[in-house]
Amino acid sequence: MATTIYPNLILEALSKVRYPGTGKNLVESGMVEDDIRIDGLKVSFSLIFDKPNSPFIKSVVKAAETAILTYVGQDVDIRGNISVKVPEVEVAEAPKLLPEVKNVIAVFSGKGGVGKSTVSANLAVALAQAGYKVGLLDADIFGPSVPLMFGCEDARPLLEEVNGRELIQPIERYGVKLLSIGFFVNKESPVLWRGSMAGNALKQLLSEGNWGELDYLLLDMPPGTSDIHLTLVQTLGITGAVVVTTPQQVALADAIKGIGMFLDDKVGVPVLGLIENMAWFTPAELPQNRYYIFGRDGGRKLAEELGIPLLGQIPLVQSIRECGDEGAPSAVQEDSMTAIFFRTLAQNVVEQVEQRNANLAPTTKVEMTK
Template sequence: MALYPNLILDALKNVRYPGTGKDIVSAGMVEDDLRIDGNKVTFSLVFEKPNDPFIKSVVKAAETAILTYVGEEVEIKGNISVKAKQLARPEPAKLLPQVKNIIAISSGKGGVGKSTVSANLAVALAKMGYKVGLLDADIFGPSVPKMFDVEEVRPFLENIDGRDLIIPAEKYGVKLLSIGFFVDKDNAVLWRGGMASNALKQLIADAHWGELDYFLLDLPPGTSDIHLTLVQTLAITGAIVVSTPQEVALADARKGIDMFVGEKVNVPVLGLVENMAWFTPAELPQNKYYIFGKEGAKRLSEEMKVPLLGQIPIVQSICEGGDKGAPVALDENSMTGQAFIHLAESVVEQVHLRNEKQAPTKRVEVK
């Protein structure tokens, strides 16, 4: 006897789902993965929930229908797979509904310590009692796994409200996700722009971030299509631009600010962070050596009329903390720990001011 798909589907139309009374073919419960190999037939049935109470009875009814209406020689028992319906990804405007503020942290060029600032700002905000998430959006140079000593972590999927979502790692009170969790840390990521953007969308939209006061995005350096992807995907509260005091870095920081405030992006800049503002040796904590220039970012903030959120000095402990996976902001009594706490306070203040401006004004009726 020759078997063909329509013969199987016609038999399955005699099976009704008890919950609705519709036949399982019309209800769209038969997946389009039907395969016929001689007398062996395999396919999947899709249910709304993984714990649907009618799963066993419907599978049994489907087997019986095929044996009755097609023929007893069909090998069908044990060949019907069961799947839970995967809900569609929410529209961009509805993404991360439990996240209050989304902060993009950017730099005009690489090597200015953007990821160090991102990691320590996240830790400082968490120490202040806020719920914080940090996404390492630097697809081609992920460093967050190293900075938090979670390089060996492999996030898992969990079915939440009908969707399989990535569960972020968590350390020091910060929820973390990075492409570094999913690739070999010793190999370069060789992806075209579209692949990188899609991977980033998945880390945002297909992850269970939950309730957050602050969601920090550690962006790649420069200006690229990844930046545009994020703006099109998320309602970003504001951007922070990181720079060193030297002129070559400031020139790129100026371009970064211009990108955010331009028409294509149109994201408010919360302020500038001057990293490596000065060098202070551990044995001479009162001394400041301006090895990259003095207050360049401060002058740029005045020129471009954006706040200077903080100045972070160079001390050996910053490098050591990043390499050991223990951000210096964990020690709020240290010089750098205090600098990052001050930065976090400035960010909270600017976000509050920005949200106040965005809040709708109440109309007062005059009687």
């Protein structure tokens, strides 16, 4: 260890840390503020990030601490001494289309086929079983699957007069209020709508649905990124989003794009965490065995890289598929192994929402700059 610590030593160490958002190191990116303070072995300084909701803040701060301890010396007092500065932005208050709905959660995936709707359905049921008032809007206009998963494909919502307005009464199953475009179209015919028509249909289901008081309204979003996502963001004040992915690299690559969409300045929706679906295969006759068909811990590693919570790992189990096809999400069976996974997932989502709503201060000190 060097007997004397100089600012240049700190800068040299920080030049070893790459910022994932640009691929450049912290010094090259201009993220190290000119305020390096050295008092004996104690070192403190500030890192500048371009946006308050950057998913990389925690991971970059940790990497900066590790780099200083590695390249300057293990005796350096650095942990907890790195401040974060972000630009102060004025956030316009979102219109309160549904004033009786406390939290709106967008469930999305970067690509299709990763089980997003299955996760949405089971998460909704698990929240309802935990005592929350829950609604689920099937926002996947071109591939609505919620009616099938809840065994109500033939249901047709009725209009009900509420305070002088005719509102659509959601179908209720397993304690969850449901609305889907699938209730209003022929299930055997494709929905051939342009983006504006799909957006208007969603607005109608939201604004003219008799949702009543809800603790959580889940949005089963269409896969990918589209103008439908922007329509929902502009229409609702979304509390946060959760991303569903499988462990395989092609799904993870698309998940990163989806996360980037929500964190974009034009969208600005917090990402509450990541759900790794089909994390491993477990046969019913060998419940202790795990076979990593789509790769191992890809979602966990991505969550760690982006500095976002891993909300849960859901196994690939035959009963989850069977229950969805039979119209009774597996979370309905409270004592089953799969229900335990979804119950844990629901608890983790609630925890993240409560932390977000309480505006808890993060471990790293964050300062707002003009």
